[in-house]
Amino acid sequence: MPQATIVDSHCHLDFPDFDAERDDVVARALAAGVTRMVTICTRLRLEPQVRAIAESYDPVFYAAGTHPMSAAEEPLATVDDLVALAAHPKFVGIGESGLDYHYTAESAAIQQTSLRIHIAAARETGLPLIIHARDADDDMARILNEEYRNGAYPCVMHCFSSGAELAKVALDLGFYLSMSGIAAFPKSQDLRDIFAAAPVDRILLETDSPYLAPPPHRGRRNEPAYTAHTAKVGAEVHGMTYEDFARQTTANFDRLFWKAAA
Structure with missing residues (x-):
């Protein structure tokens, strides 16, 4: 594998999949040229554990928010909650937040409320909003546009695997698209075409590990x-x-x- 410095902009190092060998996982990342990682907290009550991981490893930073699939189960975050977290020197992003109608469409309304709170926190802090979007392209495009008219905010469409129209909306707003292992799957040519058409100065890399391992590791645990x-x-x-x-x-x-x- 060629050696050059890259960044895993989205992983979940607090997940139990990594508990037995977190030191080794970080060491292997560095050996592969992945010199920085952003580990994502998906439920705010777990923020202390995620923060502790970022504090334990120089190359690891963190972000926190309420994942849309958890939005109905977790207390609704407040803008003040998220802004307060941003005071930590290694807290670098807001989220992940967003909309997921694949498994949790019944909580669409609370997901949308939660998303708008996270957008407001990104706007206030200037930290990038980290968006999870699945089977919700129309509502996602509408809310991103509506909120942008209320005031600009930075944003990345994490693990982008939606359609070309949502990609265009995001790019037109100045947002970034993040490329995960899905883009490396053999059947993902349509997604590769979307990335090929995107400006190369608006693309990030990520694993979303422990999920979505790219070939040749597909079907096994992913890591940075x-x-x-x-x-x-x-x-x-x-x-x-x-x-x-x-x-x-x-x-x-x-x-x-x-x-x-x-």
Whole structure:
């Protein structure tokens, strides 16, 4: 695997999948050229544990929010809650928040309320909003646009796997699209085409580990080191060398996640 510095902009190092070997997982990431990782807290009551992981490893930063699939089960966050977390030097993003109608469409209304709270916190802090969108393209496009008219905010569409129309809405608002292992799956040509059409200065890399391992690890536990496999596919999609694509996506990360900039 080519060696060049890249960033895993979205992983879940607090998940029990990593409990037995978190030190080794971080070490393997560094060995693969993944020099920074953002670990994401999906339920605010778990924020202390996620923060502790970021504090334990120099290359690890963190973000926190209420995942849309948990929005109906968790207390509704407040803007003040999220803004207060942003005081921590290693807290670098708001979320993940968003809309997921695949499994949890019945909680659409509370998901939308939660999303707007997270957007307000991103607007107030200037930290990037981290969006999870699944089977909710129309509502997502509408809310992102409505809220942007109320005031600009930075944003990344994490693990982007939605349609070309939502990609266009996000890019037109100045947002970023994050490429996960899904983009490396053999049947994901439509998604690769969306990334190929996107400006290369608006693309990030991520694993969403422990989920969505790219080939050749598909079907097994994902980990930050495997960002390199997705980066290789991204470089091919954009007709770039691995090193140039790595350099570009790292610069993109530094621009958006300014608190974690190299």
